[in-house]
Amino acid sequence: MLAGEGCPFNILAMKDALEALEGRWKLLIMLSLSMGNKRFKQISKEVYGITDKMLSKELKALEMNKLIKREVFDTFPPTVEYSITPHGKSLDKLLHELYNWGQEHRNIIMEKDKIAS
Amino acid sequence: MLAGEGCPFNILAMKDALEALEGRWKLLIMLSLSMGNKRFKQISKEVYGITDKMLSKELKALEMNKLIKREVFDTFPPTVEYSITPHGKSLDKLLHELYNWGQEHRNIIMEKDKIAS
DNA sequence: TGCGTTACTATCTTTCCGGATAGTGCTATC
DNA sequence: GATAGCACTATCCGGAAAGATAGTAACGCA
Structure with a gap:
């Protein structure tokens, strides 16, 4: 694409992909869930530093993008379990x-920095 | 990774990669440069809607990450040319x-939406 | 002299985002 | 009665980011 190969180019798809994962928390949340289905509080504990508010927001975004599934159980107190969807696993x-x-990027950046210092 | 393969996991590298490209403008700028080396004003014209301020900021970030090269020519007025580095091409x-x-993501999201409507 | 050029940068203002904190409602338990 | 639990949500506030606009310096040209 950048190397001039004349590939049919759809930047929107790439932006979608980037946006699905961007920000401080999404990858960490996905990582947490990759180790097993989890409840809200469990994720909150595993993803150090995240507020309930941010967690709620990020989970919603991930769910909207069909990367995770949210399942509500008829318990008291009500419990919600999150899991990664097949699409998420893709x-x-x-x-x-x-x-x-x-x-590779880290190597490149670090190498150049090493030489400079 | 998410499918439970027990891959040695370095989330920082992934975050670096995402951060190198995230935001509204970086991909568009890289696309512009993929069609050939360009001067500031040319990029500004091709990337519709970007302010000089944002372009300057984004170009700096791309340069810091060694994805692009900035070359100053001894002309008057001074001209600057930007090009994609081999690392950028990688x-x-x-x-x-x-x-x-x-x-695929678009298909999945659109398909589900179609079924719902 | 006045204007244009070039790639930025400075400054004020507006918008957006996230932190900090409090709150929700009903059950369960002490 | 008091407290905890659960998964959120509301609200106020401050900081960060971006928009809008003006400015820079020295040459070239009319």
Whole structure:
């Protein structure tokens, strides 16, 4: 794409993908859920530093994007369980690429910094 | 990663990758430059809606991340040319994955919406 | 002289986002 | 009765980000 290959280019799809994961909390929440279905409070505890308000907001966004499922149980007090959807799991390949590029990126940035110092 | 594969997990690298591209303008700027080296004003014209201030800020961030190169020419008025670095071009694979997932994501979101309506 | 050029930058204002905190309602338990 | 639990939500506030606009310096040109 950037290398001039003349690929059919749809930037909106890329933006959607980035937006699905951007911000401080989404990846951390997904990571927490990747280790098993969880209730609100469990996630809150595992994702250090997040407020209930932010957690609620981020969970909503993830649910809207069908990356996670929210299941309400008829208990008292009412409990809600969150889990990753198959669509959420389809992020794996992308996350691998993010990881790979991010590692390389860190190397590039660190290497140059090392040489400079 | 999310599918429970027990991959060695470095969320920071992924965050770096996301942050390198996030926001309203970075992808658009990279797209503009992918079609050829450009001067400030050219990018400004091609990336519809961006203010000089935001363009300057975003170009700085992209340069800090070594995704683009800024070259100053000894002309009058002084001219500056921006181009994508090899490291910037290394984003290609990741962008492909973003595109692929984003397309699938759109399908999933649109399909469900269609069924609902 | 006046205006344009170039790639920014400064400043004031507006908008947006998140922190901090309090609150919700009904059951369960002490 | 008092308190806790649950998953949120409301509200006030301050900080961050971006919009809107003006400005910069020195050359080139009419």
